[in-house]
Structure formats: C-alpha cells, structure tokens
Amino acid sequence: MKHHWKFGLIAGMMLLLPLALATTTITTASAAAKNTTTKTAKKAKPKAKKHYLIVMGHGAGDPGARGNGTTEATFLRKHMLPQLRKYAKKVKGSTITFYNPKKNLVSDTLYHHKGSYKINKKATVIMFHLDAPAGHGGHVIIHKKHPTKRDRRLAKVIKKYVGLNKAYNGYSYRTNLRNCNVLRRRGIDYSLVESGFITNKSDVKHLKKHMAKIAKADIEAITNEHIK
Numbered sequence: 001m002k003h004h005w006k007f008g009l010i011a012g013m014m015l016l017l018p019l020a021l022a023t024t025t026i027t028t029a030s031a032a033a034k035n036t037t038t039k040t041a042k043k044a045k046p047k048a049k050k051h052y053l054i055v056m057g058h059g060a061g062d063p064g065a066r067g068n069g070t071t072e073a074t075f076l077r078k079h080m081l082p083q084l085r086k087y088a089k090k091v092k093g094s095t096i097t098f099y100n101p102k103k104n105l106v107s108d109t110l111y112h113h114k115g116s117y118k119i120n121k122k123a124t125v126i127m128f129h130l131d132a133p134a135g136h137g138g139h140v141i142i143h144k145k146h147p148t149k150r151d152r153r154l155a156k157v158i159k160k161y162v163g164l165n166k167a168y169n170g171y172s173y174r175t176n177l178r179n180c181n182v183l184r185r186r187g188i189d190y191s192l193v194e195s196g197f198i199t200n201k202s203d204v205k206h207l208k209k210h211m212a213k214i215a216k217a218d219i220e221a222i223t224n225e226h227i228k
Ligand SMILES: [Zn+2]
Pocket: 057, 058, 064, 065, 072, 129, 130
C-alpha cells in the first residue's frame, strides 16, 4: 500500500511538472506580448502621418482645355498620373492618395454636393491643371494671400522645368473658383498647380520630356521629403 501511494505521488508530480512549465511559458509569452503592445502604441501615437490628396483636373466627360492634339484630362491622366503614383509610393513620412481619376472633383462638388464636401478636413488637397487659351509657363493658385512654403517649392519645380507665367510671377491668389472656395470654407488647405499651357508647343514639349523629373520634384515639393 505504502509503495503504491509513493508511486502515485511521483507519478502525480510528473504529471504536474509539464503543466507548471507550460504555465511559466504562457506567462512569459503574454508578458512579452504586453511589452510589444505598449511599445507599438507609444511609437505610433504622436506621429499621425500627414495626408495629401492629389487631384488630376477634369475627367468624367469634361476634357478641360484642348491643345497640341490632347486635352487637359487626357494629358494629366495619361502622362502625369502614372509618374506621380510611382513617386508617391516612395514617400515615407506622409500618406498620398489620388482622387478617383474616373471622377471629376469640380462637378462632384458643384453638382452633386460630394467631392470637396466629403474630403477630410485634415487632408491637404493638391490639384493639377494645365492652362489655356494662350500664354507660356505655369503658376500656383494659392489658398491664402501669401504662398506657403509648399507653394514656393511647387513654383520652383515649374520654374525649373517649364518656366513661370510672367503674368503671375509664380502665384495667383483667387477667390472666384467655386470648388476651391468650398475647400476654403471648410478650412481645407490646398494648392492648385497650373503646370503650363496646354496650347503652348514648347510648354507641352517640356512637360513631356521632363515628366518623370517633374513628378518626382512635385511629390518632393508637396511632402517636403527627399526621394532617393
Ligand atoms: Zn483645368
């Protein structure tokens, strides 16, 4: 009897041992998980990434201005958008999204009460257009009386690759653009980039020739981040 009892005790302890070990493992694992969670939470909290929404002008049945065998909507989507997307992917410090290229921000806003009415107030909107009917060079339509640092960087890109429109010397502050006024009233920061004249042969030639460099420089100007 005594013998059996002793055996029972040892057997019982042997059964309990893996259980005790397992419990220790679980405790350690959950402690590690807790630590990781705390660390991630601490890291992610203070750095909410800045969101930029890029909008290619016109589209959805609105061709925009015409010139040099193309339209604003086609040129912006076919030549510029793929390059902008390529460099937008390389940005680390900000989030860049694109307004659905099958849609038209202006008509969505003015005729459907969507578009600019639905954009998150914390986002910054960058709109790309081409100018017409006649002239040379680009400029930035700004949302406050004086250009922001971002507007200045965007104007520099135009100056370098296409040239600035002498009529504006880089910037134009306008309050008669209804879509932009919706953004302004809602307190949304924006810049509208007129990259050059679609009707000007030399402007279009420069835009096509340097499109990759322009797109890279524009993304850098928007985010103020250097892309390798
Ligand atoms: Zn336009």
